[in-house]
Amino acid sequence: NAGVMQNPRHLVRRRGQEARLRCSPMKGHSHVYWYRQLPEEGLKFMVYLQKENIIDESGMPKERFSAEFPKEGPSILRIQQVVRGDSAAYFCASSAVLLEGQPQHFGDGTRLSIL
Amino acid sequence: QKEVEQDPGPLSVPEGAIVSLNCTYSNSAFQYFMWYRQYSRKGPELLMYTYSSGNKEDGRFTAQVDKSSKYISLFIRDSQPSDSATYLCAMKETSGSRLTFGEGTQLTVNP
Numbered sequence: 039n040a041g042v043m044q045n046p047r048h049l050v051r052r053r054g055q056e057a058r059l060r061c062s063p064m065k066g067h068s069h070v071y072w073y074r075q076l077p078e079e080g081l082k083f084m085v086y087l088q089k090e091n092i093i094d095e096s097g098m099p100k101e102r103f104s105a106e107f108p109k110e111g112p113s114i115l116r117i118q119q120v121v122r123g124d125s126a127a128y129f130c131a132s133s134a135v136l137l138e139g140q141p142q143h144f145g146d147g148t149r150l151s152i153l
Numbered sequence: 154q155k156e157v158e159q160d161p162g163p164l165s166v167p168e169g170a171i172v173s174l175n176c177t178y179s180n181s182a183f184q185y186f187m188w189y190r191q192y193s194r195k196g197p198e199l200l201m202y203t204y205s206s207g208n209k210e211d212g213r214f215t216a217q218v219d220k221s222s223k224y225i226s227l228f229i230r231d232s233q234p235s236d237s238a239t240y241l242c243a244m245k246e247t248s249g250s251r252l253t254f255g256e257g258t259q260l261t262v263n264p
Contacts, residue, residue, distance in 0.1 A: 042196070044196075069250075071250070071251070071252075073252075073254075079256065080157075080159075080241065080254040080255055080256040080257055081197070081241065081243075081252075081254040082254075083251035083252065083253070086250045086251065093250065094249075094250055094251065096251075097251065129196055129197070131252075141187065141199055141202050142199075142252060143199060144189075144196035144197045144198070144199075145196050146194075146195050146196040147195075147196050149194075
């Protein structure tokens with residue numbers, strides 16, 4: 039399967055714990071994007087990364103959220119000290135080398151539930 | 154005001170019907186327009202991708218863009234029960250990286 043791979047598919051955390059969501063882009067893709075889908079809402083952009091660089095994090099909450107895309111391995115979205123409002127589906131997308139208009143392809147998401 | 158407006162539906166049609174899904178937008182910097190299909194518990198799947206105003210056809214799907222009216226549409230001909238899903242419009246500025254989505258329209262095609 040050469041698609042965008044996200045894991046885990048489902049994650050349950052208690053308030054105050056940390057959540058780590060992982061994303062492996064499509065083969066040949068070096069650009070990764072994270073989006074959040076809250077219940078009854080559309081997808082909202084969070085962050086755009088290339089290998090070892092955060093390019094645009096204007097959609098990320100200022101506190102508790104961070105993202106990385108290391109030279110080796112998957113991209114990680116990290117949420118510290120989770121709260122009930124963090125419950126959502128988190129989707130990762132990837133695209134090829136940045137030419138104008140390269141489409142983004144999505145994974146099946148990680149559904150985060152906060153108890 | 155939201156940058157992208159999409160009628161959330163739900164929309165229910167009989168099998169074989171022509172379906173029209175629509176989005177309006179306010180940001181004139183949007184130049185790339187996409188339609189995604191999302192099945193329950195799955196990620197968005199890219200259906201159509203357009204740049205210029207006009208029509209683009211792919212099988213039973215036709216995407217239409219009218220930049221002067223800031224209006225895009227997706228038409229599905231001969232709709233099938235397997236088309237039952239949520240359809241999301243998405244847009245991107247030329248220089249930007251982020252996609253801005255509509256809230257999605259839930260479609261049910263009844264056999």
